[in-house]
Structure formats: C-alpha cells, structure tokens
Amino acid sequence: MQQPPAGPGTTTMAGANDDAPPVRSAGDAARMVWDESKRLWGIGLPIAVGMVSTYGISSVTQMFVGHLGNLPLAAASIGLSVFATFALGFLLGMGSALETLCGQAYGAGQVAMLGVYLQRSWLILLASALLMSPLFAFAEPLLLLVGQDPDVAREAARFALYILPSVFAMAVNFAAGKFLQAQSRVVVPAWIGLAALLACALLSYLLVVVLGCGMAGAALAYDAAHWVIALAQVAYIVGWCGSDRGGGWSGWSAAAFHDVGAFLRLSLESAVMLCLEIWYLGMITVLTGGLGDAQVAVDSLGICMNVNGWEGMIFIGLNAAVSVRVSNELGSGRPRAAWNAVVVVVGEALLIGLLFMALVLAFRDSFSVIFTSDDALRHAVSRIAGLLAVTMVLNSVQPVVSGVAVGGGWQGLVAYINLGCYYVFGLPLGYLLGYQLNLGVGGIWSGMLAGVALQTLILLAVVWRTDWKAEAAQASSRVQRWGGKAAATADQAKPLLLEA
Template sequence: MAVDTPLLDNNNSSTHSDEDEKPLSLVRRFGSESKKLWKIAGPAILTMLCQYSLGTFTLIFAGHVGELDLAAFAVENTCIAGFAFGIMLGMGSALETLCGQAFGAGQTRMLGVYLQRSWVILFTTALILVPVYVWSPPILRLMGQTTEISKAAGRFALWMLPQLFAYAFNFPIQKFLQSQRKVHVMLRIAATVLVLHIFFSWLLILKLGWGLIGAAITLNTSWWLIVIAQFSYIVITKSDGAWSGFSWLAFADLFGFVKLSLASAVMLCLEIWYLMILVVITGRLTNPLIPVDAISICMTLNGLDGMIAIGFNAGISVRVSNELGAGNFRAVRFAVWVVSITSVSIGVLAMILVLSTRDYFPHLFTTSDAVAKETTKLAALLSVTVLLNSLQPILSGVAVGAGWQSLIAYINIGCYYIIGLPAGILLGFTFHFGAEGIWSGLIGGVVLQTIILIIVTSVTNWKKEAEQAEGRVKKWGGSIAYEQ
C-alpha cells in the first residue's frame, strides 16, 4: 500500500530530487487516502442525512400545526426516542470494531454471526426499554417538563414504539454493511424512503390534518421500510459470503459480546444524552414553552450537521478497524490526519452558514415570531457547536475502530457530567443566563473532551493496537471457525 511506504527515501543521493519528491509524495498520499475515506464517508454521510431528515421533516410539519405539537414531538424525539436511540446505536456500534477488524483480516464468514448476535442483544434491550415509553409522562414531569408538554409527548411516545424495535434491527445491519463498505446500497434505500416520507408526512400531518398521529404513522413506516429493504438485500446477495443464513451460533459467546456492546453504548449514550439534557434542563426555566421550542430547533439543526460528522465517524471507524485488522498500523495514523483535516474544513463552512442565516432558518420550523426570535439569539452557540461537531465525533470514530470504548466512556463522564453539566446549570440558573448559559456550560465540556481525545490519539502506539486487533479477531473467531 502507498501509505506504508516511507515518505522520505534516505538512499536517494540527490538532495534536489528528495526535495521535489517530498511534497509530491505527501499530496499523493493525501489524495489516495481521501479517495478511500470518501468512498465510505460520502455515501455514509448522505445515508445518515436521509435517515436523520425523517425526523427533521416531521418536526417541520409538526411545527406548522402548533406550538404544543412542536414541543411534544421535539421532547419525545429528543428525550424518549433520543434516549433509546443512543442506547441502541451505541450497542450496535460494537459491530464497527468486530466486523471491521474481522473484514480487514479476511474473516468474512464471521460477520453474519456477529450480526445475529447483535440482533439478539438489541431486541432484548428494546424490550427492556418499553417501560420508558409507557411511563414517559411521569418521567418527563420528574425531569422538569410541564404537565401539558409531558402528556402530549407521552401520548406520542406510545405511538412510536414500533420505531424502537426498528432501531434494534437497523443499527446492526448498518454496521454490518458499513464494515464491508457497502454504503451505496444503504444510501439508495435511505434516499428512496426519505422521498416517500416527505410526501406522506405532508399528506397525513397537514393535508389530512392527522397531526401527531400522522407523524407517528409516517415515521414508524419509514424506519421499518429501511430495515426490510436492507435485510432483503443481504439475504438476496448473501453479502459476498458474509451472510450464510440464520445460525445457533448467534447465541454463543453472548456474555463477552454483551460486555463490548455495553461499553459501546455507554460511550455513545454519554454523548447523545448530554445534548438531550440541554432540552430537559431548559424545560425547568420560567415559561419554558418558547425556550424549549427554540432549543429543539437548534438541536435539530445541530443533529443534521452532526450527521456529516457521523458519516466521517463511520468512514474513519471502518478505515481504522480494517487497517488494524490487516496489520497496517502506518495507514491508520495517516488516515486519522486526513479525516480530521477534511472534517474540520467542512465544520468551518457549516459555522459560517449558521451565522449568515440566523435570521432566516428559524422560520422554516415555526410560525411563531417569539420562537424564531429566541432561536436567532441561540445561533451563535449553535455555530460553535457545529464546529466542535466536525472533530469530536471523528475522534470517537477512531476510538470505536480501535476498540477503546471503555476508555472514552470514562473521559466522557469526567468532561460532560463532572465539569460541563454543573457549569451549564451554574450559568443558566445561578447567574441567570437562561438557555444560553446552560448551552455554554455544555460546550465547555465538549471542548475539554475534544482536547483530551486529541492527546490520546496523538500518543497512541498504532503498531501495538494492530497486534491487539489480531488477538481480538482470533479470540472472537475461534468458536465460529471450530463449529463451521
């Protein structure tokens, strides 16, 4: 591989030639790695944007029904579904480490069994999470939401239970396909479903006047269409040997698999819940309806921008896990540099876009002038957040690809919940800065976490990580190879 060749040729006797080759070699290496990255990250970004846009367009239509409908959908989508989303996506992310490293090591047969194990674990987790949906009104009131918002959001949460179980099957399938770089298939499916979703959301929510019931019908149907289409592709194509049918091996070695899945879930949940808490705490302010709506709009845009970073997260996670599985530790280090430079450049553009449209974008989500005005006030903080989004998820993707989930979980606890959250509460309530103060404190936690992740990534011995990846593939593949 080009990335494994030395940048400098010490045997070359011509100094002039050496100087000519260095920049050219670097440019070629950067271009080569960028192509590999974008082949995965490009479709992954578009796929995540399409899937995230399912909720975004539903939010837009709900916002044009009324302020309570907007708040109910936003609180359910952010707090209840967001809580479940974090757990399910996090546990499914264990496959990014295992499938990615197994695929890089050429052990394709192991991927199908990993997928089924993840289904078993996530379906069980979904059953455990059902009471959270059922008892969401008292939970939301306990978290500080008003009775009016809690009742409306709780009613909507019951209608969204099918989406919870769609998560259980969708996220493992995504990681299964991503690890094999079959991202174009995921993109075509997600884009098709999004087009159908937009039309039927408009039809049911606004045209027929079904409100939140129409929102629930379209969201549930869209998520299950994605699951059915992706699984149909896997069964029909056999996924180049990665899928050989259902197997009882899915129930073997579950304890160790659960441990890695839980570590992945804790790592990701601590990040997702951190921003979810922003909406919850804002609900405890005086007259919270307008601030909650404004924060929810900003979080929706932040999430939309975050899908770009998550696409890069998927790209670098696949690159790191594949190269570590293949033992190419030099390629890993360079891939991290390339994805970081690329993502931060896009983050700067996103920050500029938010600031330049802060007087206009709120009106896409609401007809309330008060909500739009409050959203415009928060635009500066949103711009800082989207810039941080461009690097922090990338470093988390490196961590998942390398299998560092437990370490990152501890870092997240310290930065987010010991420092960032108390700082936000102090600024928001004690110093009376309101939603802006709460958000500012939380941003401080993200900044600290990003700095620590940069340091950890910079001092990592990638040769040692490659050796550990080889041991991990042997450990998890042993029983499969023996029984097959």
C-alpha cells in the same frame, strides 16, 4: 524490520512491507491525503447520505408537527430529541460493537464470522429495545420528575408512545448497517435511506395535512419510514450479501447463540460510550424546560438542535468511515495506514465544521423560518444562533475522533472520559450558568459546550499518543480470540433456516 513507533511518528518510519508508504516530503503528504480522502469519502459519503436521510425523517416529522402550533412542536421536540435520541443512542451504541469486530475481522480475512456477529447483535439489540419500552410508556411522570412544564410533558408523553414502534426498527437497522459498513457495502443502504425519507414526507403530508391526523399521523409516518429502512436492509443482506457473492452472510446459524456474554460486554461498552455523548446534548432540552416561558425556550433550542443534527449526520458518516478504515487497517496489520486515515479525517472534519459555522452565522436571522412562522420564536432562535455556530465546529471533530476510538476498540476508555467531561464537568456548569447565574438557554448551552470541548481535547491527546503498532497487534489478537476455530466452524456449519 523497523516498525512505526507511537503517535505521529508512524507516518515517517518504515513499517511492514504491505503497510502504507512513509511520508517524507510534501509530495508524499499530498498523495497520501488524496488517496486517503478518496477511500474515506468513498465509504463516508454514502453513509452520510443514509444518515442524513434517517435524520431527515425526524426533521420532516418535526416540520409537519411544528405548523400545528407551539405546544405540539415542543412535544415533538422532546419526543424526538430526548426519547427517540435516548433509544437511538443506546441502540446505535450497542450496534457499534460490530464496527470493531466486523471491521477487524473483515480486515483479517475472517469474513465467515460477520454474519454470526450480525445475528448476535440483532438478538441483543431487540432485547434492549424491549427493555427500553417502559421509558416510553411512563414518559409523562419522568418528565414531570425533572421539572418539565405539565402541558408539555403530557403532549410529549403521547408523542413518545406513538413513536415506540420505531425503536424496534432501529434495533434491526443499526446492526444491519454496521454489518454492511464493515464490508464497505454502503451505496444500497444510502438509496434505501433516501427512499424512506421520501416515503415519510409523502405519508406525513397525507396523514397530517390531507387527513388531519395531527401528531398521531406524523408519528405513524415516522414509524413507517424506519421500518422501511430496517426491512429493506435485511432483504438486501439476505438476498445479495451471501458468501457466494463475496459477502459476510452465510445464513442463519446456531453459532449466533455462542459467546453472547463476551459480545454483550463489548456492546455495552460501545453503548455507554455513545450514549453519554448523544444523551448529553439531549439533556439541554430537558434542562431548558424549567426556565420561564418554557415553550419558547424548548422550541428555540429544539430548532437549533435539529439544524445541528443535520450537520451531525454528515460526521456520523465520517465517524463510520474512519472506524471502518482504522479497524480494517489494524485488522490487516497496517498501523501507518491507520494513522494516515486518522490525520486526514480530523483535518477535513475541522474544515467542514468551520464552513457550517460560517453558514449559520450568515443566515442566523432566517433559517428558522423552515420550522416556524412565529416571530417571537424566530427571534429567540436568532439570539442563540452564535452558540449553534460554535457547536457546529466542536461537533465536527468530536464524532470522527470517537470513530477512531471505535475502530481501535477503545470504547471502555472513552466511556470514562465522556462521563467525566460531560456529566461531572459540563452538565453542572451548564446548570450553574443557566439557573444560578440566570443566563437562561445560552448559559445552559455554553456550560455544556465546555464539556464537549474538554472531551474533544482529551481524545485528540489520546489519539496523538497512541502506539499504532501495538494497536495493530492487539487487533490481530482480538480477531484470533473471537474468530479462530469459531470462524472455521461457521464456514462448515449448515445454516439453520436459510441459505443466502
């Protein structure tokens, strides 16, 4: 039987009997794009809604704090874009191991292992959250060490400590989300996210505007919203995703404590890959703090990063969707179908990025009014809006290609690519342009965008040259190695505490 070869040729060769049909004409291509788009957006749109809602919690918090003054806004910007992003990146990355393992196991029919993987991930992520706590406790000396303005560092450290409880909620939330995404159970989490966003807005108004609790009140609303998401998702998993309902939850099991070391390794690879991406743009805010007029520089960049984050949540949805599609198809032994998903998602992501670029350029002088009424700050945002527009395009393709990498289990390779492109090339270039050549915020941002562009081009080349037949075989081997007897044991074992 003829099998699909490496790279793009997989769309034109005959594969396994149950693989996607080959694309031989324009009509075949149109049908493939339509069918794959329905699958991708059926998964990706609810995930994007949930992620936009989660990110909206940060934006709502920043909006309420922003109207308290420039110094509180700078403090919240650093607290959210550096410390909260640090935690988000690491925990979301650790949880992304579930995208590979649960997705491929679900595609191969090893549903019994999903709940065990989830419990292992909860153990690892909660321990990781505990280990990160000192970073929040000692935020002020860390910020001063990297040259941050003392007043901004002091207030940012206070805010970082206020939002520490949300980190433990993220640990619960991200693992639960990946477990649900692998099974395409994405609609209920989207509604949970919307409910949490509404709760955050109402609670922020009560605490900040009505009761005058300032930054502490905004942080309390932020923490509460994250715990709403975490506890609601756990309730949904335990109550409605049991094996008797076709889900992957079979109750609490002692099998969760087995093979933790191997699971931890893949989790760490996933975390390093994603953290190197998320922390990279967060470093722009830290570097900007050493420029003249630090408050305006940090605030203008914080507003742009906030807007960029809104778009980023959409592409995190597509990232998760293509990861689910690729991992499910590889686990099912369908390499051509996996390649089709990659082609469609990259093309559609690029079109969406270009649309957002046009919107930013059209409203460059006015969109910052949402965050501030300070005229000087609004003009500062307008001056760097062009770089935000370029960022919108680059950050459309890059996340979905990373999602392909997670679906295929290539986290270790991508971590090395990220390290070289971001921290060996982009970060030093940004420092050189911003400080040595006196180009300020624009120079720092331009240099770091060059790192993103290089990383995206390399990942596209890797995807193009991938042997998808070999990836499907490797996925089958991984499922057997991680499932097999363990899966059978999990099916037969009685839950320790609770039946789903």
